[in-house]
Amino acid sequence: MQFTSDNAAAVHPAVWKAMMAADAADAPYDGDRLSRHLDETFSALFGRECAVLWVATGTAANCLALSALVAPHGAVVCHREAHIEMDEAGAPGFYLHGAKLLLADGDDAKVTPRTLAAVVDPIRDDVHQVQPHAISITQASEYGCVYRPEEVAAIAAFARGRGLGFHMDGARFANAVAHLGCSASEAAGDIDALSFGFVKNGGLGAEAIVFFDGEAAKAVRYRRKRAGHLQSKGRFLAAQILAMIEGDLWLENARVANAAAAVLAAAAPERLLHPVEANEVFFACTAAEREALRAQGFAFYDWGADAARLVTAWDARDEHVSALSRALAGL
Amino acid sequence: MQFTSDNAAAVHPAVWKAMMAADAADAPYDGDRLSRHLDETFSALFGRECAVLWVATGTAANCLALSALVAPHGAVVCHREAHIEMDEAGAPGFYLHGAKLLLADGDDAKVTPRTLAAVVDPIRDDVHQVQPHAISITQASEYGCVYRPEEVAAIAAFARGRGLGFHMDGARFANAVAHLGCSASEAAGDIDALSFGFVKNGGLGAEAIVFFDGEAAKAVRYRRKRAGHLQSKGRFLAAQILAMIEGDLWLENARVANAAAAVLAAAAPERLLHPVEANEVFFACTAAEREALRAQGFAFYDWGADAARLVTAWDARDEHVSALSRALAGL
Amino acid sequence: MQFTSDNAAAVHPAVWKAMMAADAADAPYDGDRLSRHLDETFSALFGRECAVLWVATGTAANCLALSALVAPHGAVVCHREAHIEMDEAGAPGFYLHGAKLLLADGDDAKVTPRTLAAVVDPIRDDVHQVQPHAISITQASEYGCVYRPEEVAAIAAFARGRGLGFHMDGARFANAVAHLGCSASEAAGDIDALSFGFVKNGGLGAEAIVFFDGEAAKAVRYRRKRAGHLQSKGRFLAAQILAMIEGDLWLENARVANAAAAVLAAAAPERLLHPVEANEVFFACTAAEREALRAQGFAFYDWGADAARLVTAWDARDEHVSALSRALAGL
């Protein structure tokens, strides 16, 4: 029973269906009928003009988005637990040509204007010091916590006040929106670019980079090709994304995953290390307890010596969730 | 009737089937059962130890392979019509951190030891001059021509003699092998790394980087992730590749494409600009003739003012090929 | 008797004097009194607002200047004999993060709107092709030839019409101005940035990057430090440059060098491969003739099998020039 990650879950049947429907040859790269429909689809979803590029992975989405906001001699300010810092093998350094990540603190892997200021304000406008060019936050955060619209707004105001770009890593943006019960636009707020994830939510290999500033998107079209991310059969990536947006499948899938996490959280509320707002559950446990769970057939990651991480996905099976819930309660 | 490119052709049914069979969640990235089978499969195919990494595109395959052979202060020697020079948006400059491409001549987009020497030999061992670190050739070439094993061997000898790495861009390696009627190993010769293409030959979005030196592959595993090319549902890329290798589907598909090109070539032999050895036909024609062909429903690329390019794929339909053949003969 | 290069000539006494006068400790980097005087000095010289940064070498000057005009995914168009292409060890690839050099033709190592168009115009606005972002020309050219103001103006018009930046490598700008007998401003024309060379003209290790667009200079101040080119005792670089500008020493020195080259050119006019307009003489000669000259004590570079290059400097000694002139005439 898999609770290791949502990143290797099955592909949703509607995604398969849309991909196969796209089989007939069309124009290569992003010249096909489906890819050309993305801007319109997301503009409708967000209620404002969007320029949208597909790529296969979240790392590529994050780094290409940031490449529009950060010069090689600049820096991105992000949480010290941010995916771009911890899990992308230095990809920002590659895509941004050596730009730095400056690390901010904050509970639940969420930054605040205060923790951002603690990083940004001591930096003198002095050529010896790397200057911040943009802020990147993760919605939902790496600890499965969600920025509320007013929190995003406060960070956006901070960014504007300091002349910084503002990017959102939305690998689990769907889970955040499902939790907030608001619109996609309200959950994103006044950002410049969003990495809108689908792979963890029922897709196969397609994420959307959503630019709310069309000018920024232009250079990234060149950079995407230059990074080897312009697939020639791009219609299959567009098909996945459109299938997820259509009929709000992205929200429906996220709700399933979030609900499963809530069930698990409810089983051992006193053990939770972070509020469970999306589809991740971090809970305190001993090595012996982890062993006991694994002996019952549950797969998951250790989180240091005294904790573990459970992740639920769109394809969570009720009986698995119930079984794990009981096991947690019984620890 | 599409003769524009093989890069947007349909996906072969066996590939779809293999992908869907891989749907059940497995370990993420390349830890799944299928990805872990790649080294063995290719080692069997080539009759020597291989280390194999999947990526989604030929550009990523070429550039990651070259990153194992070329330092940032070095250069790749390639034909001046090479895909890495002409069509990859400067991706080698990105992946190799500013290394140069040094351009060699040669008929049919094929280099020879003589044309390579004309580039390499005038370079003094002087820090002011960028030094060559590797050679890259394309099999089949950008003009649809195939290096014979003895030609590859001569280039390999040149590379060894000069202390240079040797990479082969095999976006249409299958077409080359089908033409030669030899083994994969004979067609590849003594190279260090091969970009083995599947997308143009019935795949959806998966190419194999085949290293014949396991040490070189090690750093590239890090570089692949760093470039955002390590897909979390990598099992679907491995599935495509294994489906293509199984039962020699790769060869079967390439034979179909090559045969269709041969039919077209035979229709207007006096117009051919290059020998037709793979699945591309370059032929002289006027703008009026191109217009006439398009009026009959044929899609293809112009090739400068006085020529055109036709590309056939694994899904070439006999009636389309026959129709175009008649149209060419009737020009 | 040295005619190898002007790049290793002695340092002018006025430069030494200015350096020693700057010995007393002042603010580090470019915060000292002399460095802060550069903008004003060059603004007066060019008759328009300048922002000026010192660096130690022409390669750093060229590449930092270009970094303000060219994005990593773009290209510089330059002559195929340009110093940035031939002699800088791939420095543009390093500083521009993999941007390409696109090579144009032209007599005497000079490009023209026609030869530039031959490179630029075939490039489609297609993400597969590297797009030009700037033009770089060398004044005087690598063959010792000088762009006349109307030639620069025509290239500037071409650049503006295509939306391209325009950089001038002025390693021998002084020699060009001395030849033209015009103002510095007329010789530079409507460029965005100039690498104004002093090392070949009596300096020790200081060149000026002159930006005619202050905004562009801002980022380059960060990039200069990031490249390790912000010397802490920068006052000694500023001192060199100011000493060269003061009393038009730069022009005086260049006139001496140019005059010496003219004497040599006059000795064998029928052998000249290029007009001798600055301080370089390229002349046809056999290996035996070169040997004969060297036997008489003259040092210089071969230029391929059938030619040689002579370079004169500000410290050319009349008796050496006369001796070589006689020897050339006597070949």
Place this chain on the structure above:
Amino acid sequence: MQFTSDNAAAVHPAVWKAMMAADAADAPYDGDRLSRHLDETFSALFGRECAVLWVATGTAANCLALSALVAPHGAVVCHREAHIEMDEAGAPGFYLHGAKLLLADGDDAKVTPRTLAAVVDPIRDDVHQVQPHAISITQASEYGCVYRPEEVAAIAAFARGRGLGFHMDGARFANAVAHLGCSASEAAGDIDALSFGFVKNGGLGAEAIVFFDGEAAKAVRYRRKRAGHLQSKGRFLAAQILAMIEGDLWLENARVANAAAAVLAAAAPERLLHPVEANEVFFACTAAEREALRAQGFAFYDWGADAARLVTAWDARDEHVSALSRALAGL
């Protein structure tokens, strides 16, 4: 009375003399008589084979040295107060093509095997995590403290055990050796490369990169030119360095600076924030106290809100040092 930094102090008369003696034209770049003497000079000094390259700045020295030890996908482990992290404008990111700096703790800006292990050991051999490739320490440290030979040896053993390269930033290496009273070789220990600083110790603009592995130096010769750091009149850099080594001027100058710092330290021992072992004094003081000192004519840097930094140089004047000593005692 300047106590701001040693980086803008005057140039030692012996250095001026050596530079002027090098004025006569010699071979350009590092082909001159003096540059060719460096390997031998340093091999004698360190009692083992060295390959030595000059550059103008410590930032260039550090980053070029590290470029021989760290691949673009790797990382350097250094103290979180290290100059390469704090004061070089992201230069390591530029020179190492996006490699990361991983930050270790330690008193007095010195790392230990324990603090290094705290950074290195949690890193799994997993492609998602940036792997350490080298360690860099600063001798003397950024807080003016000196690694004793046994401390360097322990770090070297740690590096060897983990397969990591080992670099020493010796911007104030002379001050460290002067403090230790040992040989240069003992103070450097078993490192791969040393940035041996001269600019802060009486030089004008020349530092030595000393490689104890000749193979590593080879690629760096290309990289130095590619970074625009190969000055054409390199003889003037070699002259500075040789003048400093000759007769142990480097040690003599460092002793003067260290002695001055010791005088200052003795004036207010209870205020010291770090042991004063080289030529830097960090001491606790209020804003009012700093103001009082400045009112008496002393220039220095604040160090946060509650401290200040004093730096002494080879040209420290006794009367200034005495005056400041009295002022400190009288606070």
